[in-house]
Amino acid sequence: xxxxxxxxxxxxxxxxxxxxxxxxxxxxxxxxxxxxxxxxxxxxxxxxxxxxxxxxxxxxxxxxxxxxxxxxxxxxxxxxxxxxxxxxxxxxxxxxxxxxxxxxxxxxxxxxxxxxx
Numbered sequence: 001x002x003x004x005x006x007x008x009x010x011x012x013x014x015x016x017x018x019x020x021x022x023x024x025x026x027x028x029x030x031x032x033x034x035x036x037x038x039x040x041x042x043x044x045x046x047x048x049x050x051x052x053x054x055x056x057x058x059x060x061x062x063x064x065x066x067x068x069x070x071x072x073x074x075x076x077x078x079x080x081x082x083x084x085x086x087x088x089x090x091x092x093x094x095x096x097x098x099x100x101x102x103x104x105x106x107x108x109x110x111x112x113x114x115x116x117x
Contacts, residue, residue: 019065037083
């Protein structure tokens, strides 16, 4: 099955950024790496600048791209947990590098982090 992201990719870099680009995807992957499993509400607290609609949409895209696994527990109240898939875990070394690079650049520019990633 070819989705729209795969279909419109011009090159491998374009394909990659279509899957992980955007304001929130990298942070969600990073937080899931650091916490192993997070529920929707926990993710919502970790990303105070995201709307519930955008969080839901972003999680669906990550799940569709097989980067995040969503497990639903059929209980009352409903419980949903998110974790990284093996494909999502492959991205962590690159996100770690970006985190180190970003920290270094922010320090050079005397920019204070609003939240600790």
